[in-house]
Amino acid sequence: MGSDSIVRDPSLAPDGHRKIDWAAEHSPVxxxxxxxxxxxGTFEGLGVGVALPIEAKTAYLTIVLAEAGADVSVASxxxxxxxxxxAAALAERGVTVYASSEADPLxxxxxxxxxxxxxxxxxxAVLIDDRAGLTRLAxxxxxxxxxxxxxxSEETTSGVAKFRAMEREGVLEFPTLAAxxxxxxxxxxxxxxxxxxAITAIMQNTNLMMGGKRLVVLGYGWCGKGIARYAAGxxxxxxxxxxxxxxxxxxxxxxxxxxxxxxxxxxxxxxVTATGxxxxxxxxxxxxMRDGAILANAGGVDVEIDVDGLRExxxxxxxxxxxxxxxxxxxxxxxxxxxxxVVNLTAGDxxxxxxxxxxxxxxxxxxHHLANNGHALENRVHLLPKEIDDEVARIKxxxxxxxxxxxxxxxxxxxxxxRE
Ligand SMILES: NC(=O)c1ccc[n+]([C@@H]2O[C@H](COP(=O)([O-])OP(=O)(O)OC[C@H]3O[C@@H](n4cnc5c(N)ncnc54)[C@H](O)[C@@H]3O)[C@@H](O)[C@H]2O)c1
Ligand SMILES: N[C@@H](CCSC[C@H]1O[C@@H](n2cnc3c(=O)[nH]cnc32)[C@H](O)[C@@H]1O)C(=O)O
Numbered sequence: 001m002g003s004d005s006i007v008r009d010p011s012l013a014p015d016g017h018r019k020i021d022w023a024a025e026h027s028p029v030x031x032x033x034x035x036x037x038x039x040x041g042t043f044e045g046l047g048v049g050v051a052l053p054i055e056a057k058t059a060y061l062t063i064v065l066a067e068a069g070a071d072v073s074v075a076s077x078x079x080x081x082x083x084x085x086x087a088a089a090l091a092e093r094g095v096t097v098y099a100s101s102e103a104d105p106l107x108x109x110x111x112x113x114x115x116x117x118x119x120x121x122x123x124x125a126v127l128i129d130d131r132a133g134l135t136r137l138a139x140x141x142x143x144x145x146x147x148x149x150x151x152x153s154e155e156t157t158s159g160v161a162k163f164r165a166m167e168r169e170g171v172l173e174f175p176t177l178a179a180x181x182x183x184x185x186x187x188x189x190x191x192x193x194x195x196x197x198a199i200t201a202i203m204q205n206t207n208l209m210m211g212g213k214r215l216v217v218l219g220y221g222w223c224g225k226g227i228a229r230y231a232a233g234x235x236x237x238x239x240x241x242x243x244x245x246x247x248x249x250x251x252x253x254x255x256x257x258x259x260x261x262x263x264x265x266x267x268x269x270x271x272v273t274a275t276g277x278x279x280x281x282x283x284x285x286x287x288x289m290r291d292g293a294i295l296a297n298a299g300g301v302d303v304e305i306d307v308d309g310l311r312e313x314x315x316x317x318x319x320x321x322x323x324x325x326x327x328x329x330x331x332x333x334x335x336x337x338x339x340x341x342v343v344n345l346t347a348g349d350x351x352x353x354x355x356x357x358x359x360x361x362x363x364x365x366x367x368h369h370l371a372n373n374g375h376a377l378e379n380r381v382h383l384l385p386k387e388i389d390d391e392v393a394r395i396k397x398x399x400x401x402x403x404x405x406x407x408x409x410x411x412x413x414x415x416x417x418x419r420e
Contacts, residue, residue, distance in 0.1 A: 005091035016089025019056035044069035047119030053081035057356035075111035127152035150374030153366035175377035193351030195226025201348030211235030216268035219275035323347035
């Protein structure tokens with residue numbers, strides 16, 4: 001057992017090992033990155049603190065970092081993102097885990113603090129963060145650990161927004177890499193990953209058909225584009241709601257209806273939020289929805305759907321299927337999938353392995369970059385250098401038997417010049 005791990009039930013480990021082995025086998029990019037870049041001694045004796053959903057792909061990332069010499073400790077941003085069998089298996093593989101699906105959601109910060117204490121108490125550390133949870137605590141309740149932290153790398157769009165807010169306020173005390181903003185992350189994870197896994201979670205948990213359904217996507221960023229595309233591919237009739245007119249126009253050009261959310265409420269049968277913002281679907285929206293409307297959130301914050309408002313507006317609620325709650329609104333039923341938290345993780349198995357293989361190759365290289373260069377970077381939000389992003393894409397293309405050309409020196413000169 002990873003020393004001082006806290007998991008719900010260690011006897012669940014065998015199932016967790018099988019899931020992790022499957023993820024490892026289908027992660028060619030992370031495996032190449034491990035063999036070619038991570039074993040250069042950078043991680044020897046370094047602490048790596050990780051806040052991510054505890055499932056098999058996350059587990060494999062942490063195992064790879066531990067095998068490269070790091071002392072890795074991991075916790076989940078909340079109990080709804082914990083697979084207990086994976087947590088149990090991980091604890092047997094040399095990673096310290098603080099995670100239980102039965103933990104009190106209000107105590108999630110305590111587990112993140114344990115991670116910080118373990119990795120940065122007495123040695124240098126880097127952080128792999130989710131919605132800036134570890135970083136927020138390092139700047140508040142664990143300030144004493146700040147000098148030990150070489151930097152953090154952020155997984156998701158909403159987290160990067162928090163880091164930029166800290167940078168604007170001038171309070172960031174170590175450098176950050178916006179892993180989410182690497183092209184090998186958001187172009188695949190946010191778009192295809194969320195597209196596939198959010199739609200799959202809705203279909204599996206409701207056991208209803210996608211073909212013919214009127215599905216409304218709120219937010220047409222990278223996640224929204226993926227959701228719209230996968231739903232349309234399955235035959236849904238997709239409408240899009242946006243606040244950015246250019247994104248709205250993009251959705252129109254992609255073949256979707258674009259309309260204000262209140263209007264969309266009257267026609268939609270399934271609603272999926274993916275904005276990263278608050279109060280996107282509220283009581284005034286629920287009041288206009290048809291009987292049987294299905295709601296799910298695929299954004300990285302838990303306030304896109306006003307679940308408290310839905311509860312207050314309804315005369316009662318009950319779980320009608322696993323992960324599906326039915327609300328009674330004066331005879332009309334509204335169904336919420338996955339509690340209004342990020343549906344592909346709370347009511348599904350997260351993104352496909354091949355997607356997280358790319359994302360976690362980026363994260364591993366972000367941690368490696370921070371470990372080597374964190375001291376020299378300003379306390380700002382940085383991008384992973386483009387060459388590293390390109391290298392990850394090259395490795396993936398190679399793994400699927402494909403490849404790209406290189407510019408000739410004449411082409412480079414032509415593109416860089418202005419004289420005819
Ligand atoms: N489910 C997942 O696994 C997953 C994966 C990646 C990112 N995310 C999260 O999903 C959210 C979106 O990420 P993204 O990368 O697509 O971000 P993005 O910035 O590319 O897109 C967000 C879009 O939402 C629009 N928007 C904002 N407020 C709106 C409102 N009230 N109504 C309609 N549209 C609105 C914005 O104009 C923007 O186009 C973030 O919270 C991110 O952290 C989730
Ligand atoms: N945990 C956050 C929400 C995360 S947003 C979603 C992020 O989860 C990541 N993600 C999606 N699927 C998986 C998975 O299967 N494993 C680990 N991370 C995932 C993805 O990269 C994305 O940026 C919360 O507190 O609400």
